[in-house]
Amino acid sequence: MRYLNEEGHKLVSGAVGEAELQTSGEIVTVLAKQSDGYSDIALLWSIALAFTVMSLFALFPLPFLDFYDRLAGGWEHDWTTGELASMTIALGLVTFLAAWAAQSWDTLRMLLVPGTVKTSRVHDRAVALFKVGAERRTHGRTGVLIYLSMDEHRAEIVADEPIAAIVSAEVWGEAMADMLAEIKQGRLAEGMAAGVRDVGVVLAEHFPRDADDQNELPDRLIEV
16 A cells, blocks of 8 residues: 655655755655554454453353343253353354454554554564664665654654764654654655655754765655
8 A cells, every 4th residue: 555646755755865965864764554463462352352251251141141042042041061161162262253353454453552562563663674774774874764654653763873872862853743743734745754854954964965975775765
């Protein structure tokens, strides 16, 4: 799924090119649908719901058994210990499968993921992409990754060590705020371009462009 059309891609890529005219730093932009499948969280929810239903049945069996009897035609049934155990397991299994299937809907699954988990997974994904695509791949180790994960509604800015040693997290926070302000208004390309411009200003201050500087990383926006 592409979030931006050709015009949007050109806007972001153009902002990267213009920003790099003033700095030896290299800016890489990545736009992702989501940073993780969160199958472990879906599994935990499914297990928790299954055990909850099984526990409720163990504590209050009559409503469940009466409901089953009505489905079976209204005849009362003398339940044996084995049948009760089988019913408990069946309820747990059905609940687990229903919860797992329900979480195949992305919107519901993302709602059930705690915010702290989303933040952590987005950060980890951004760092992983940075290590593959930007870290130590420039002559002066001046690469910066701007990463936006749509389903989690989160963004990250990851920089090479020489940049991180000089530029504080608060400075990147200002760039993120400008970027997200546009994105929240539905202007995705404009938001990423704003983030690029802010990052470019910071890089130009600390890492001005050399006379023989060469473009070492792609300017184009990468969608994953």
